[in-house]
Amino acid sequence: MCTDQKPLLKVLYQDDCLAVVSKPEKLLTHRTEIANGDQYFALQLARDLFGKRVWPLYRLDRGTSGALMFAFDPQTVSALAQQTHETFQKQYFAIVRGTSEKTMLIDHALKPPVDPYLRVQKTEAQEAKTLLTTLASAEVPVSSGKYETTRLSLVKLELLTGRRHQIRRHMKFIAHPIIGDATYGKGPLNRALAEYFGRDRLYLHCCGISFLHPRTGTRVSITDRLDGDFAETVKQLRWVNYI
Known part of the structure; x- marks a missing residue:
């Protein structure tokens, strides 16, 4: 768009x-x-x-x-x-299909996506780790496959490595794709939920970063709260504690 x-x-x-x-x-x-x-x-x-x-x-x-x-x-x-991922940290909010474990480490190596603009493609799978925490769950009256309703979860994800599309690909790998993900998600479900919520977006938001300041060496932590369409959907699902 x-x-x-x-x-x-x-x-x-x-x-x-x-x-x-x-x-x-x-x-x-x-x-x-x-x-x-x-x-x-x-x-x-x-x-x-x-x-x-x-x-x-x-x-x-x-x-x-x-x-x-x-x-x-x-x-x-x-x-x-x-800086390594131990010192430079990034966290994300996402709305995903289904209800995952309360906490889990997704440890699944990923091959670099094919890039048509690169002459030399890397093909070896690279270590990829994402820490997931499930914050809230809800059920909406939108059919999904053979089910008449769809369960959704708000999750917090921390990157422990930095591969291209890592979060989106990891959520697909554990069968909890991010809502609104046109590449790794479920098209019919995305469209049905966009109609139900009245808004259409990828429900993935970088909510916080933390790093060592390059001049002072002190830790700096910055939060970016949810707003816009993401926040409105969270309100609709009654997850207001996370806005």
């Missing part, structure tokens, strides 16, 4: 060497071959917002909302890139 209206980036954190903004859903992090007519990108908006060149520290998929970090100089990029 193209982004025609200029989105607004909410600043969650800013200092002399980096900033964290809240990326809206359906906004690409930067211009790519899949832009498909998009006029605005988070990188461009952040550059205009801060009045200087910026470097994204990681990418959020088009449909994923939430905390997105930009550095103001290459030295900060290099320092943060050297």
